Amino acid sequence: MEYNMIYFKRKMYNTILKWKSERTGDTALLIQGARRVGKSTIAEEFARNEYKSYILIDFSKVSREVSDLFNDVSDLNYLFLRLQFIYQVQLHERESVIIFDEVQLQPLARQAIKHLVKDHRYDYIETGSLISVRSKSRNIIIPSEETKVNMYPMDYEEFRWALGDTTTIPLLRTAFEKKMPLGDTVHRRLMRDFRLYMLVGGMPQAVAAYIKTNNFSAVDLAKRDIIALYGEDFGKMDDSGRAKAMYDAIPAQLSKNTLRYQVGKAIPDEKVGRVINIVKVMEDSMTTNVVYHSDDPNAGLALTKNEEYFKMYVSDTGLFVTLAFMDSDFTENIIYDKLLNDKLSTNLGYVYENVIAQMLKATGKNLFYHTIPYAEGKKYYEIDFVIPDKHKISPIEVKSSGYKSHKSLDEFCIKFSDRIMNKYLIYTKDYKRENGVDYIPVYMTMFL
DSSP states (O other), X not given: OOOTTSOOOOTHHHHHHHHHHHHTTSSEEEEEOOTTSSHXXXXXXXXXXXXXXXXXXXXXXXXXHHHHGGGOOSOHHHHHHHHHHHHTOOOOTTTEEEEEETGGGOHXXXXXXXXXXXXXXXXXXXXXXXXXXXXTTTTSOOOSSEEEEEXXXXXXXXXXXXXXXXXXXXXXXXXXXXXXXXXXXXXXXXHHHHHHHHHHOSOHHHHHHHHHHOOHHHHHHXXXXXXXXXXXXXXXXXXXXXHHHHHHTHHHHHHTXXXXXXXXXXXXXXXXGGSHHHHHHHHHTTSEEEEEEESSOSSOGGGGEEEEEEEEEESSHHHHHHHHTTTSSSOOHHHHHHHHTTOXXXXXXXXXXXXXXXXXXXXXXXXXXXXXXXXXXXXXXXXXXXXXXXXXXXXXXXXXXXXXXXXXXXXHHHHTGGXXXXXXXXXXXXXXXXXXXXXXXXXXGXXX
């Protein structure tokens, strides 16, 4: 069942507006993101509001006649005449936009961007999933006249907007900036609201299903459709089946609380060195958030990235919850109800880790973690996330319970004392600051 007919306010709109006003047609805009995050919807909504007219060319269902127009773009007058006739839309110079939706399915249209932008009559917005854009672009000249932006699932603020709430996030931002607790009653309500986001997630179809039905079974079915779609995509990018196997195994891998993704457990007898390229492809598809081990964490985290030592999270925590319970036909409402009310006995630490990875990624951060051996190298202290912070780094330890001891954070800060800017412990309680550590409620992660 389709629930994506609701239009949601997205931050991407302002990003496109900035591109339009600053670049004034000097580049095309390429919106990259995983399937079903809302790229096409936002592009068309923007075109409808900000231009006199627009043509949307959806290459996933376009006629051969339209697709073939891009085989030869030597005569742009002819191209524009044909498009206006076929789509029955009049284009106006500097007041119209042409959208290339799922542009990866017609690489020659993307290649034509160079000439179209130079012609300067109209604006151009492209949408595509990054993996498909890359894999289909091998035999074309990639246009340098592109401004690329990444689009993620709805973040927590966008989710609250969808539910008609414009007051919660400004309150949280003020509390974070002033480093003030909100009080038990308010915090409990905020945690319940946030767990709803963890369950529904930020995929527009799932959010629309929740708003229209108020039924978690309908939400779950919407998410299963998306997971099935991703499974098909993994098959196209890797016909060995390894990408899909690794994606499906993410909840099991995280629940074991191991120091890194154990490839041999997801794919019997497989070695990590042989799947590095597949991991990169999965990361590029933006269906997963890969957190790499930083061997020597400092301000240049990317320089110490260990590509064979990583953890993998699902890009949307709502999808993660459904993936974790895929063994039943649908994730029963009772599981959702218990998760929502914080009554499920399962250790939910890894679900919180997943949502924190998602929130950090949505703010544009690359993800890293670090481990420190102790007891003769057989056990390790682990810092869940390390983020750049001005000219230094800030470690983050995640606790879903038992927050009073944070040995990993302490050991990390002793070892790298001259590199530390802030010390964060993200947990499920109200904000507090104690002994130089900021205890951050999980719903404030977006402000780090």
